[in-house]
Structures are given as C-alpha cells and as structure tokens.
Amino acid sequence: MSAIPKPTRVYYFGTCLVDLFFPDAGMAGIELLQSQGLTVVFPQGQSCCGQPAYNSGYRADALKVARAQLELFPGDDPIVVPSGSCAGMMKKHWPDLFRGEPDEAKAVQVAARVWELTQFLVHVLDVQLTDKGEPVRVTWHASCHAQREMGVVEEPKALLRQLANVELVELKREKECCGFGGTFAVRHPEISAAMVGDKVADIEGTGAARVVSGDCGCLLNISGALEAGAKAARGQHIAQFLKERIHGR
Amino acid sequence: MSDARSSILTKLRATRDAHPLPPPASDFAPIEAKRWPPEERLPRIRRLMEAVHTEFIDATEADWPVVLREFLAREGVESLLYAPATEAGKRLVEGWESAANPTLIPYDRPLEDLKPQLFESIEAGFTTTRGAIAETGSLILWPTAEEPRTLSLVPHIHIALLRTDALYDTFLQAMREQGWAQAMPTNVLLVSGPSKTADIEQTLAYGVHGPKRLVVLVVHP
Amino acid sequence: MDGNAPDFAAASRAALADPQLRGNFRRAMDGLMSKRAAQFADAGEWTGVRALAASVRLRALSKLPELLEKLEETCTRNGITVHWAATTDEANAIALDILHRVDAKLVVKGKSMVTEEMHLNAVLEKDGIEVLESDLGEYIVQLDGTMPSHIIMPAIHLNTKQIAHLFKRKIKDAESREDAAYLTDLARRVLRAKFQAADVGMSGVNAAVAETGTLCLIENEGNGRMCTTVPPVHIAFMGLEKVVEKLEDVPPVISLLPRSATGQPITTYVNMISGPRKDGEKDGPREVHLVILDNGRSSIYADPELRDTLRCIRCGACMNHCPVYTKVGGHAYEAPYPGPIGKILVPQIEGLAKRGAMPHACTMCNACVEICPVKIPIVEIMGRLRVEAVKPGGAVKDGGAKASRTEAMVWSGWAAMNASPTAYRVATLAMSKLGNAAPSSLPLLKEWTNVRTKPRFAGRTLHDLARAKGVPDV
Numbered sequence: 001m002s003a004i005p006k007p008t009r010v011y012y013f014g015t016c017l018v019d020l021f022f023p024d025a026g027m028a029g030i031e032l033l034q035s036q037g038l039t040v041v042f043p044q045g046q047s048c049c050g051q052p053a054y055n056s057g058y059r060a061d062a063l064k065v066a067r068a069q070l071e072l073f074p075g076d077d078p079i080v081v082p083s084g085s086c087a088g089m090m091k092k093h094w095p096d097l098f099r100g101e102p103d104e105a106k107a108v109q110v111a112a113r114v115w116e117l118t119q120f121l122v123h124v125l126d127v128q129l130t131d132k133g134e135p136v137r138v139t140w141h142a143s144c145h146a147q148r149e150m151g152v153v154e155e156p157k158a159l160l161r162q163l164a165n166v167e168l169v170e171l172k173r174e175k176e177c178c179g180f181g182g183t184f185a186v187r188h189p190e191i192s193a194a195m196v197g198d199k200v201a202d203i204e205g206t207g208a209a210r211v212v213s214g215d216c217g218c219l220l221n222i223s224g225a226l227e228a229g230a231k232a233a234r235g236q237h238i239a240q241f242l243k244e245r246i247h248g249r
Numbered sequence: 250m251s252d253a254r255s256s257i258l259t260k261l262r263a264t265r266d267a268h269p270l271p272p273p274a275s276d277f278a279p280i281e282a283k284r285w286p287p288e289e290r291l292p293r294i295r296r297l298m299e300a301v302h303t304e305f306i307d308a309t310e311a312d313w314p315v316v317l318r319e320f321l322a323r324e325g326v327e328s329l330l331y332a333p334a335t336e337a338g339k340r341l342v343e344g345w346e347s348a349a350n351p352t353l354i355p356y357d358r359p360l361e362d363l364k365p366q367l368f369e370s371i372e373a374g375f376t377t378t379r380g381a382i383a384e385t386g387s388l389i390l391w392p393t394a395e396e397p398r399t400l401s402l403v404p405h406i407h408i409a410l411l412r413t414d415a416l417y418d419t420f421l422q423a424m425r426e427q428g429w430a431q432a433m434p435t436n437v438l439l440v441s442g443p444s445k446t447a448d449i450e451q452t453l454a455y456g457v458h459g460p461k462r463l464v465v466l467v468v469h470p
Numbered sequence: 471m472d473g474n475a476p477d478f479a480a481a482s483r484a485a486l487a488d489p490q491l492r493g494n495f496r497r498a499m500d501g502l503m504s505k506r507a508a509q510f511a512d513a514g515e516w517t518g519v520r521a522l523a524a525s526v527r528l529r530a531l532s533k534l535p536e537l538l539e540k541l542e543e544t545c546t547r548n549g550i551t552v553h554w555a556a557t558t559d560e561a562n563a564i565a566l567d568i569l570h571r572v573d574a575k576l577v578v579k580g581k582s583m584v585t586e587e588m589h590l591n592a593v594l595e596k597d598g599i600e601v602l603e604s605d606l607g608e609y610i611v612q613l614d615g616t617m618p619s620h621i622i623m624p625a626i627h628l629n630t631k632q633i634a635h636l637f638k639r640k641i642k643d644a645e646s647r648e649d650a651a652y653l654t655d656l657a658r659r660v661l662r663a664k665f666q667a668a669d670v671g672m673s674g675v676n677a678a679v680a681e682t683g684t685l686c687l688i689e690n691e692g693n694g695r696m697c698t699t700v701p702p703v704h705i706a707f708m709g710l711e712k713v714v715e716k717l718e719d720v721p722p723v724i725s726l727l728p729r730s731a732t733g734q735p736i737t738t739y740v741n742m743i744s745g746p747r748k749d750g751e752k753d754g755p756r757e758v759h760l761v762i763l764d765n766g767r768s769s770i771y772a773d774p775e776l777r778d779t780l781r782c783i784r785c786g787a788c789m790n791h792c793p794v795y796t797k798v799g800g801h802a803y804e805a806p807y808p809g810p811i812g813k814i815l816v817p818q819i820e821g822l823a824k825r826g827a828m829p830h831a832c833t834m835c836n837a838c839v840e841i842c843p844v845k846i847p848i849v850e851i852m853g854r855l856r857v858e859a860v861k862p863g864g865a866v867k868d869g870g871a872k873a874s875r876t877e878a879m880v881w882s883g884w885a886a887m888n889a890s891p892t893a894y895r896v897a898t899l900a901m902s903k904l905g906n907a908a909p910s911s912l913p914l915l916k917e918w919t920n921v922r923t924k925p926r927f928a929g930r931t932l933h934d935l936a937r938a939k940g941v942p943d944v
Binding site: 425 | 501524534662743
C-alpha cells in the first residue's frame, strides 16, 4: 500500500447504488471522513463509474458515463469511494477503458487517486475508533472486487476489531462470491440464488446478528436473501455500522 | 497434411509479427533457492514418499541382494523380474540359490515375448534408479536397452534400488547436473509412489494400473 | 459440430435441482481448494515460481511458430512422426489413417482433453474400432455414456454409491460393493487385459519440449504409461500451444500443475518420452506419432489480448475455485472445457453464435485469476468476449452474434442518463419517489425476487442528503 501524507481535503464518489439504495451509508462515510478533520467534497455532477455497461460488453456506453465523471475531481486530492467494486472499476479498469482516447492521461491521473473507504481509513488516516455500542456479534462479507481488484482484505476486519464490544466471527468461505455479479443475478437467477443461499447459510453458521460489507451490490443481494428467508441476521454497510458504533447507537 | 502445416505456421508467424510479444526473461531463482542440507535429503524423500504409501528398506553395498531376497521371501513374493545385463542384475543373481524364493526371471526378450507372463504371473520387478529428488520425494528412473520400461510398470510390486550418492534438491537441479538436455533417452520417469487414484469420490486408492506397491531399497555406503 | 446452441441456463437449472450433484461438487471443491492452499502456504515461493511458470508459457508463445518447427525437427530426429491438423476433422482423419494402416481393432487411451475436443471416441466407434478410456475417471464416464465433468477429475460428479451401481450394471461378475478400493481393483482387472491386447495407445501431452523432442505426460494411475509403453503404436495429441522451449522449462510447469490441480506436491508419474523403441530396446511402442492440432488456436493467437488464453496448462484449478462451476458442475457447460477456462476458450474455438452465452456465466469475481498458476487474465478476456459477442466484425468467430437492438437501446439510454447530471438527477428523483411501486412481476425484478426481497429505494438520494447537510460540491 503506497501510503500518502494525510491530506486535508478529499473527494467523495458515492456510487449509483449508494445514491439510490443506501444514501445513509454514503452519508456515514462522509461523516467518518469529516470526523478525522477532513474537508469532504461531494461533486453533485457525479453519477456512476460505468461498470454495468463495461461488464456487459457495451464499452462505448461505459466510456461515455466514465468520461462524464472525469472533470469532477480536479487537482490531486484523493478520491474516496465507499465501494470496492466501483473503486476497482475506476482504479483498475478506467485506464483500459480510456486507452487510446484523448483524455487517457486524465483518466490515468484520476484512477491513481482512487481509494476504497476502509483502505483509506486504515492506511492514510490510521483511524482509532472508540466503541460506544452494545455488545454484538458480526461477520464480515468481503466483496470480490474489494479483495481482488483493490487488495482490501484485512482493512475492514482491522477496523471492526478496534471496536471493543464487537465480536467478529469470520465466515467459513469469506472469499467466495455471494452471487450478485451485476447483471449475472438476473441473467442466471437460479445460479445466483444458489450462491446467495450458500452465503446465507455461512452467515447463519456464525451466529452473527449483522453481516457487514463494504459493497452495496453484495448488500442488496445478501440482505434481500436474508429478509426473504426470514433470517435473523441483517446486512449493513460498514460505514454506517462504524458510525453507529462510535456514536453509541 | 503439409498444407495444414504451412497454413498454421504462416498464420502464426504473420499474426505474431503483427503483434510481437517480447520474450520475457525467466528467473529460475525461486526453484534454485530450494536447497536442503545433504543429510536432510534422504529423510525428506522418505517422509514424502511414505506419505503416499511407498515402503523403504535399508541395506549396504555388501548385503543388499540378501536383504532384498529376505524381504521378498518374508512378503511371500514368488517371482521377481530383473535386468540380467545390468551391474545390479549381475549382483542380484550372485549367490541367489536356484531353489530360493522368489524365482528370478530375467528380462532378456522383447516385450512381445514376455507379455502374458508379465501381465498375468510375475509379481515383482526390480530396477535401479539414477537418483532421487528431495523437493517432491521422487525417484529418477532411466530405462535402457538392458533395463526396460515395463519392469517398473507392469508387475504388482516395483523394487527400486536407490544409492544415497545421487540425491538432488530439485528436478531442475537433477536434469542440469546430469546433463539431460544433451541426450534424452527414449524414456525418463519420475516416480513418486505406487500407482494411485482419487477418481472415486476423492477417496485415495492405491494400485490402479501401475504397481500396487513401490519398495525403495536404499543402499547406504 | 451441431448447430444447436447449448442452453447453459437450462442445463444449470437441472443441475441445481439435483441435491446429490450439488453435494458432490460442494464437498469435492471445498476439499480441493483447501489442499491447494496448503501446497502454497509459502507466499514468496508461490509468487516466484508462478512468475517463472508464466514467463515460460509467455516465452513459448512469443516464439510459437519457431518452436513448433523446432519441435517437429527434434521429434523427427528422435523417430517420432509429426502430423499437423488445422481442424478436428483433419486430426480424426490422421488418427484413422494410422489405425487403418496398422489394422487396429482395440485402442486404449490415456487422458487427453484434445481428443475430447475432437470427439475422437465417437469417430473411432463409428469406424468399428473399440476404444477404451483407461484413466479411472474417464473409464467411469465412458461406461456411463456421459462426458467428463472436470478436466482433471472426470467423474467428480458421481459418488461411490453411484459408481458401484454403474459397475454392477456394466461389468461382468462385478459385486455390488460401495468401496473405492474394490471398485478400483475391479477396473484394474478389466483394463489390464485391454492394455495387454491393445493395438494402439493414445495420450495427450502436458508439455512438448522443442529443444529435445520430448513429450511430457503426468499422471497418477500408471494408465498413461501403459498406453504409451505397452501397445505397439502410440499416438499423442496436443493443442499447438503446448510446446515449451527448453527441457528446463518443464520443472516450473510440473511444480505448479499438480499442486494447483489436486493439491499434491507432484503426480506419481512424470513420463518423458523422446521417441519410439530403439534398436536393442526390449519394450516401448515401435511407432510414436504426434498430432499437433490447431482447431481455432491460431485465431486466438492472432489477437494480442486473447492470446493469453493459450498460456493455459490445464490444471483445472480455475474450476475448483469458481463459485458458478461449484454450484452447477461441469456437465451444465456441455463443452469439453467447463468452468472459467472453458468460458473463454470454448467460445473462441466454437464461435460466439453457439457459445456467446458462456462468457456471461460468470460473476467476474476473479477467484480464478487469483489462483491461476500461469496468471491468465481470465476475467479480462471474459469481458473482451462480452464485447465481441455484441460487436459485429471483431476478432472472434461469429462476433456480434449476440447483438440485440433492444439491449443496445437500453445501454444507450442508461449512458444518456448517467452522462448528464441533469438527466441523472431527474431519473434518480423519479426512481427514489416511484421505484418502490414497481411490481415484483416486472421482468428482471421477477428473477431477483425469487429468493430476495425487492431492493428498496431510499426516498432521498445521497446527492440530496449531501446538499442538505452542506457537504461542499467543489
């Protein structure tokens, strides 16, 4: 991890799923960063990283959407994203997507400044969290792209372990995909259902009251399946979980 | 089909030249770095091979034929196929009483003339080795005109003579130090245990098609 | 090749409905993943040897035409007859020619994925030649009249009970015993007679060494050695990518292949063949033939991105780690190569009209990429094939076969909405306010809500909340 000096100002890229389905988690991420004394800038012109079209084979459409984000982050300040998958799209795939385009250099410059939220909290801000919440058992769901594109494996668990009243029980198959996969979930609904079924069983096996994750695609999938199956555990974005813990609710 | 040959090669060459791929350097250091102190090689080989059901018996240069004969007699083995023209084969027959068990059968004919006996009645085969490899616990077999390939393949028990002066750290080291690339024989084998399979529900079973038992006769100096 | 496109979705539904099958795969793959992980406990060793093996494969590809010519030269010098086949039909014809010339009645085969690609067994049987698979797993699926469900463990979809039942039905005098040792011994007895009687032995090739004219085969059972040693004629089949430059390039590949595949440090046998029986030698085949098959590989090679597909050493680890493969098993793909490598290789060989759906049977989780011992960017190639499937005139056979005007319009509309802040604001506002009223019976939502509750729009977007809380915009 190439750590950078602690900045005073960061950009926040909220992602489309957070925008529509998990805005409170998005705000929690902003507040966590603000609580560390940072100025957080949320460019109102932002929409989506372009991943859905990119992964569906419609690269020109993905490029059009990605391009619309490029000018929103002038300067050198880091760009923090509360999603491993969208961060991975920007950091890893934008340079490919813009290859040979006139704004390739710009895209490469922006991509290099992208951080996944927990990665930024741990490696750049070195946050120390004080837990004010009630005792609770949780488990961590690692998103595939956070792990394998952003290299985020230990960071979120390290943050959860800072919380005195939180017991973290790891999943047996922490590294296994939950079956969301963007359009995969609707192209292959039965396979996706089998995958999330295995994931739900793994979560239940931990006895955790909450499954915490850093990616809203996974959360839509896993929380939806937990609810539909009338399971006791609930899904929550890590930003919101951390914010609640340090505020004691 | 020579037109297939030229069309394939022409296409490969043209497309490669259109998008050349610079040959990357190969750094063999990660394999070269695998070293064991000489005294640890044999115990490691033994541990790895025993883990996959290989048996070991110890002997010396002076007594190995006797040790082998007694082992086979104890195991109730009645026939042993061997290579009569090799040094080891000659040592083996010396002092082997003609009535003693097992009966020695020389591999002195082409396979075609030995097939029924080889497949249907001979119980054990005896070969030398050209050393062993510590990293993976593997014997190096170097079949020759005198010591045929099927000696170590068809009989239910394969006895392999291993001298302790040819133990290598890795496959790479063995092939370099023995100069394999200069003159490969018809067949070279690494053998790391008796024949095995896990094709039935991941359950390990020994003796599928090759030898059911592999016995390494270690000859200590 | 038949013109009917295999229906992965339908086949996978059938597989998912079979709890026995799902249990068999889940158990087997969990075991294989943990055994592999134990073999690579030393991260530094894994990184170093993996980089070396990847470089060996890339170097071979960088000199592919020259190395194939060199291989032909050294093999020929060693007495091996080399044949070239542009298509599977040509490869089958070459095999039949040899078999007819030696008047072969019985062929025994070691594992060879290339011959699966060729549907060789069916061709030989049609010609009246008895052909017997001798790898235990292949033998089981052949008896069962099905296809391998995994490239390394062909019968992994069956459990002991099912195999015992199969043997009882198909093998004379078989006892009804659910015991792997008994069943293995039974197969040994049947096949030993066949090895002894076979006119021709066939095999694949794990690596062919250009420098020395050597064919390397790895296996555990000894059937590969039987097929390549006992019958008077040996025919080996290889995809043209299987060549390596030097003999020293073999150890890195052998170091990673069995560890990745089955979690064993090495296979029982590493068999290196450099020619037929020489004068004075007492055994070994009198003829050795090498059939080098293209079957679309030269087209894959032509594209600098897709070329990486040809690095593959066929360890099957990508299958073991694929969450989709683990759920549906190998048969659902209805292809010689299932799982991640199959999803990129088969569409390139057979074309996107027939196989355009395969690259979508993937969540792009990258588990395969993480463990691939030769670092094939499987998911990047998957993404590229998704592009080719909807883009006519590209580099892949039947490019554009999956182009759909409706889908293109949807994405175009999506792009228009997300590329304009105003359109985005209007659209997200509408979705926030009205989205929850959408009935679960709508297409896509219906599939989603089979096992999940409907996603709930939050009512206010993050854009709204940030503005309301005074989060600066610039």
